[in-house]
Amino acid sequence: MREHEFANRERLLAAEVRMKFADTLAQILKLSLTDELVESNQQSFNLVAARVLEGATPPLEQNMVLVELNRLKSMRESAEGKVEIAMLALRNLVGMPPEEPLRLRGNFDNLIDQLPTISETTERALRNRPDLLAARSAENVALAQIEQARSGGRLDASLLAGYEHMIFGFPVRGFDDVGRLQPVQGGFNYFKFGISLDVPVRNKNQGAVEAAVAESEAAKRRREFAELLVRHDVATAYAQYERAARAMEIFRVGVQQQARANLDVVRQAYELGSKTLLDYLGEQRRLIEFGNDFVDSQLAVYNARVEIQRAAASPELIKR
Secondary structure, three states, X not given: OHHHHHHHHHHHHHHHHHHHHHHHHHHHHHHHHHXXXXXXXXXXXXXXXXXXXXXXXXXXXXXXXXXXXXXXXXXXXXXXXXXXXXXXXXHXXXXXXXXXXXXXXXXOOOOOOOOOOXXXXXXXXXXXXXXXXXXXXXXXXXXXXXXXXXXXXXXXXXXXXXXXXXXXEEEEEEEOOOOOEEEEEEEEEEEEEEEEEEOOOHHHHHHHHHHHHHHHXXXXXXXXXXXXXXXXXXXXXXXXXXXXXXXXXXXXXXXXXXXXXXXXXXXXXXXXXXXXXXXXXXXXXXXXXXXXXXXXXXXHHHHHHHHHHHHHOOHHHHOO
């Protein structure tokens, strides 16, 4: 039982570590996106400032780009702070001192790789889930207790046998056959045998038997509930993954890629004079929002895959 409990705790901790890793990676990706936009806005500011010096652009546009640049720099500081906090939380979870260096390796690529079928994963979970194994062990113990209680209510007979040699003496002396004084004593040999019967009382231990049967029935119900819970966990994890994967793909193709293309078009139009600076800044802000949302959709898919591994007690979950 303790072994199953330890395995279950290890599985849950491994899932938590993986999810915390994914959350930290998501914060790093959001910081990278902000860095990219800060660099792009810095280039835009330099370009507008040069135009202002030439008299081709009013100073107001330079001030507007500067405000947007400073806004992005402020966002970057917040994003970097979130990364640092996430890294500290990850260190704490894996038992590392806060000052110890930690570098993450990994990405959100290949999130749509083929998974086993839900039936295959369910069968694996029913075989390997530590909480279910513990429930089965408890049921087996309860069945053994029924047999123990019944054996305590049966007539038990045992054969007894023994041998004794005893010497008796008296505090007087007598003469032997040749006339010598000898103590008056004698030796006796005893051989005894018999049968011992343990007669059960209180209706052949019926109370203990009934209690053991009731406990066995309860253990069976707990095991059946654990199996139902395993099936529910697997089904929920798969449903969550399928929906998250669809949402991510729609976002990647229909939103993220299109938003970048739209920004390029608006920037070119602004440079040609057919779009205003406000149009360009507004499209850029939408790109930031969409980029962060896309990272969140990737995180949701990653966590859903971890939930499938957790539900199935997959060995990959604790692979190092």
